[in-house]
Amino acid sequence: MADSTSCRIHGLDRLEPRRILCCQLRQIGDVLLLTPSIHMLKKRWPNAVIDVFTEKKCAPVLENNPDVDHVWALDRKMGVLEALRYYRTVGTGGGRGRYDLVIDFQQLPRIRWVMLFSDAPVKLSYPPPWYNQLVYTHWAKVSGPYAAKCKAGVIMHAFGLPWENEPPRISLTEAEKAHARAELASWGLAPGQTLVTVDATHRRVSRLWPAGHYARLLALAAQQRPDLRFLLLYGPGELDMATQVRDLAREAGLGAENLLLPPRLTTLREMAAIQSLAALHLGNCSSPRHFAVAVGTRSLTVRGSTSDAWTYPGGGHEDVSLGLPCQPCGESGCPHDLKCLTGLAPEVVLPRLLSMLPPAA
CATH class of the missing domain: 3.40.50.2000 (Glycogen Phosphorylase B;)
Incomplete structure (x- = not known):
């Protein structure tokens, strides 16, 4: 996730999403480093439903997290047709309601399929290569140097959220x-x-x-x-x-x-x-x-x-x-x-x- 000065964030200042989907498939440590971003989103929109799309092996990281309402856990052993149906289910909310905001924190092919199937009005990521720009409606630069801050930079620059040095979170019982x-x-x-x-x-x-x-x-x-x-x-x-x-x-x-x-x-x-x-x-x-x-x-x-x-x-x-x-x-x-x-x-x-x-x- 390289830093970039290019930024496309017009029209997000009045966004009030009711349903948000965060996409980070892997690795386990990277999903854990996503949790500060999720907490920042929840702090900004406390009444919003926040779901996460990740791989099955990473899902336990998010278990019991009070900021997360639902986890879409991808089984990478799915066949091609089964996987495409699953991406469509995730992108359209699976009967749970349409997403107003989908954020791609990783830009992997499987996430792009979810983006393509989604009818969310805002599809946000860090600056994509030119050949993937049609997948997204908005993009914003990242920050650093700490890896979790780098990841959070997308929402920091898009929505003006402050970085408060949030640590990764896991909710143990x-x-x-x-x-x-x-x-x-x-x-x-x-x-x-x-x-x-x-x-x-x-x-x-x-x-x-x-x-x-x-x-x-x-x-x-x-x-x-x-x-x-x-x-x-x-x-x-x-x-x-x-x-x-x-x-x-x-x-x-x-x-x-x-x-x-x-x-x-x-x-x-x-x-x-x-x-x-x-x-x-x-x-x-x-x-x-x-x-x-x-x-x-x-x-x-x-x-x-x-x-x-x-x-x-x-x-x-x-x-x-x-x-x-x-x-x-x-x-x-x-x-x-x-x-x-x-x-x-x-x-x-x-x-x-x-x-x-x-x-x-």
């Missing part, structure tokens, strides 16, 4: 938090111990701090803070990466009691509830760092190819990087043997980690 406490206790967390969640996984090697570096960092931290308990998070297909960190950490001298590896895959909401009980989240640049912000847990992110635009500019959220001339490149591969990650020693990250922890009980 007390039952979900109680379940997380019980699970942590069953996995070995005892009263008086300090929980740190660790996301040592990533699909892109340019964002993946080496497993051996994580292992040594955890071992060094536990030497100075024996009360620390590190819980390794992992998603579908990532158990092997988490297990490798566990095994290497034990080889580095970390006691088995200091490391928790969930015996099963947690759901997104279970992960968020667990993070809400942690003193700190440590990890790569991926969605768990945004969940930490959403639940009010401090976070420290190891950066490789990504920029600091993904770091929430409120207190308690930091990132660490070597600051090489090639950073950030934003690339998935690397012609420099991933020196931005391999060259970032655990000993450099250790003082940052310790400084962000609360005193031992």
